[in-house]
Amino acid sequence: MNRREFGIFSITAIGCAAGGGVLINKFYEPKLHLRPPGSAENFESLCIKCGQCVQVCPYHSIELLGLDDGINIASAYINPSKRGCYLCDLFPCVLACPSGALDHSINSIKDVKMGVAVVRDIQKCYATLNKSVSQDNISTLLERKTYNQREEEAKKIIENNINKSCSLCVDSCLVDGAINFIEIDGKKVVKIESNCVGCGVCQEVCFAGVIEILPQKSYKEIYEE
Template sequence: MQKVQTDRREFMKYSTLGILGLVLGGGMIFSPYTLRAENRLRPPGAVDEKKFLALCIKCGQCLQVCPYHSIKLTDMAHGHGVGTPYIDANERACYACSAVPCVLACPSGALDHHTEKPEDIKMGIAVLEHPDTCIAMKNIPIPAGYMDKMSKFNDSVTNLHDLEVELLEKFSEFEGKQCTLCADMCPIPNPLSAIAMVPDAGGGNRPEIYDGCIGCGACQDVCPTTIPSIIVKPRVTYEEYYASKK
């Protein structure tokens, strides 16, 4: 009889601990951080974020067809939307392929198939977030070593695409020159509709953003400063951002 009571107490103790573990574990799994939808730069054609998260089947097809290896998949460390595609412009931006293959590859409608060319892309808007670091505004030539980040990225890719090689070759032409990288490396067919270098009151030149900007992040990617002077605000339109600054 004593053994039965002891076994029962042991059973109750470990059952309680098990339930408590599930509750605490559930609290971790469903914590506000984990469920928080981070404001990420999504691939071209991404529909509204809430709809995007519902439609994306996490197949990775967009990642597979991206010739620049720009698209990554969200992991557990980044919270809600695990397995959904995003772009980190600090590592490799979108370079607005003419055929927009990521959109064509999407089978679920998470990437809108009405996005047929670079001008149709609306990922966000570029912003001169850190003008104090902009070397163009300070008339400082582009320093040696500015290519290191892009070179290392290309070296890390096992199946390097010809477009990535061409990108690096174009990028390599600017060392020692006055910085115009954000404007000259803009990938859309009519870059002057998106960004241009204009005279600054301090004697240098500064990048000016226009409503043709598609928010691809290329300007952020190629910025040679340690902290990019220009960054992309995801899922914000030109009107939404710049109207609020007037």
């Protein structure tokens, strides 16, 4: 390839890349993922996909996105159906982040804004139905391997609900008063409060699939507007 051919090839490649970028921006709709605590507004552009937050998370809550997530591949996220964020003391994931994707000014739970919990299909809620939790109901949660004392303590809360009316979401919540039971027509109903930070633990432990976290949403957006 001579100099002229190389120049034409380079210009063509740059044009194709630019065109591809325009098409991606126009037609690609990125999914909203639950990001680790302290995630910046422009997390996707700041995350350098180093995986350091994954390595230091004591609850093994943080994973890296796979190939099916397009331009967000290998960025850090939390799947609350598998494991929520337990809002650790000192937020080791934040301290480990070298790029500013996780804001180092986050130093307490009240600063965290990961999303907000919503209640779906309350008729399936074991608390509302006044049904007891069986070992079979939570077998998946109990069979999960634990690697440290923190995970063991989270597991004990789950075990303590066996043969009792379900209160897993309330018992496991890390934020005082963020999720409560209220009584409607003589039945217990789950109510999400304004101090919910969207950590995802309630979704993790809700084996009935009643609770879902809406990532990157605020309480005001969902409940007040």
